[in-house]
Amino acid sequence: MSELCNAHTHLELSDLGRVCPQEPTSFARWMAGFIWSLRKRKLDDYRAAVMLGIETLRACGTTHVHDITNTWASVEPLLQSGMQGCVYLEVMGQKRERALVRMKEAVRRITDLRRSHAESPMSVGLSLHSTWSCHPDLLREGAAWCRENKVPLCIHAAESPAETELLLTGRVRELGWARTQIGRSLRMLPRSGPRLSPITYLASLGVLQARPLLVHAVQVSDEEIAAIARARCTVVHCPRSNTLLSCGRMRLEAFLSAGIPVYLGTDSRVSSPDLDVRAEAAAAKKMHAGRVDGEKINAMLAPPNPET
Numbered sequence: 001m002s003e004l005c006n007a008h009t010h011l012e013l014s015d016l017g018r019v020c021p022q023e024p025t026s027f028a029r030w031m032a033g034f035i036w037s038l039r040k041r042k043l044d045d046y047r048a049a050v051m052l053g054i055e056t057l058r059a060c061g062t063t064h065v066h067d068i069t070n071t072w073a074s075v076e077p078l079l080q081s082g083m084q085g086c087v088y089l090e091v092m093g094q095k096r097e098r099a100l101v102r103m104k105e106a107v108r109r110i111t112d113l114r115r116s117h118a119e120s121p122m123s124v125g126l127s128l129h130s131t132w133s134c135h136p137d138l139l140r141e142g143a144a145w146c147r148e149n150k151v152p153l154c155i156h157a158a159e160s161p162a163e164t165e166l167l168l169t170g171r172v173r174e175l176g177w178a179r180t181q182i183g184r185s186l187r188m189l190p191r192s193g194p195r196l197s198p199i200t201y202l203a204s205l206g207v208l209q210a211r212p213l214l215v216h217a218v219q220v221s222d223e224e225i226a227a228i229a230r231a232r233c234t235v236v237h238c239p240r241s242n243t244l245l246s247c248g249r250m251r252l253e254a255f256l257s258a259g260i261p262v263y264l265g266t267d268s269r270v271s272s273p274d275l276d277v278r279a280e281a282a283a284a285k286k287m288h289a290g291r292v293d294g295e296k297i298n299a300m301l302a303p304p305n306p307e308t
């Protein structure tokens with residue numbers, strides 16, 4: 001295959017393979033360990049990890065990547081790498097004012113970069129981290145800006161059962177344990193959920209209208225799959241990360257039957273054994289054996305088509 005796309009990475013975490021669980025664990029336990037691993041991290045560590053990540057992708061024959069950068073450290077290296085795809089500057093936060101200020105900074109930076117790198121094979125977009133880590137106004141306003149300005153948007157959504165529980169009930173039983181481990185870091189979680197499941201919540205905020213690249217989409221109902229299809233969103237499937245974080249099996253066959261474009265991503269080294277998206281395809285074939293044809297899974301290694 002001449003084109004090979006890893007449709008979901010966080011290259012700035014490429015040196016943190018030690019955090020990746022060897023065996024399936026709970027999402028909340030994993031998140032607690034991950035946040036703890038970042039406590040002494042400096043910007044230079046993120047930068048070095050990005051370079052390691054780009055080198056690793058190249059060694060796997062990857063030509064296209066869709067990377068999320070929370071520190072924005074991967075933006076320049078990816079724009080200069082000659083690789084194709086999209087780099088998404090990430091914004092998150094449950095504190096409304098602070099989150100919207102950060103979004104304004106991202107909007108300025110993304111606008112400048114899209115102007116100065118208009119001819120680059122690497123596009124620049126916005127990532128709103130997830131349904132549970134962003135204030136509703138951040139989700140609403142960020143998506144509206146992307147829609148109005150035709151800027152690519154990416155969001156983690158419907159990943160773990162804990163995310164759905166948090167949005168539906170305002171609490172996660174497992175987080176009682178996690179909060180005591182990492183205290184302050186998880187205080188950003190909302191005290192009362194929107195009482196909606198993740199995709200329905202995004203639809204209620206108008207986020208689906210921006211046609212985000214939806215990462216994971218494991219915890220979905222038939223109605224939510226229909227809503228994703230109607231909105232003409234694209235989905236990224238990360239089967240190895242979903243297995244290691246006990247998120248369950250994405251109903252890939254239902255997405256493909258609904259005509260939704262689905263691509264494969266490794267996610268970061270924090271929840272994936274490596275950055276080789278061909279290994280992700282092999283895992284997907286095992287996970288969906290008897291339900292999805294291997295050729296259809298091979299086709300998910302192609303780069304997303306922005307025109308579809």
Ligand SMILES: [Zn+2]
Pocket residue numbers: 008009010156215267268
């Ligand atoms: Zn991710």
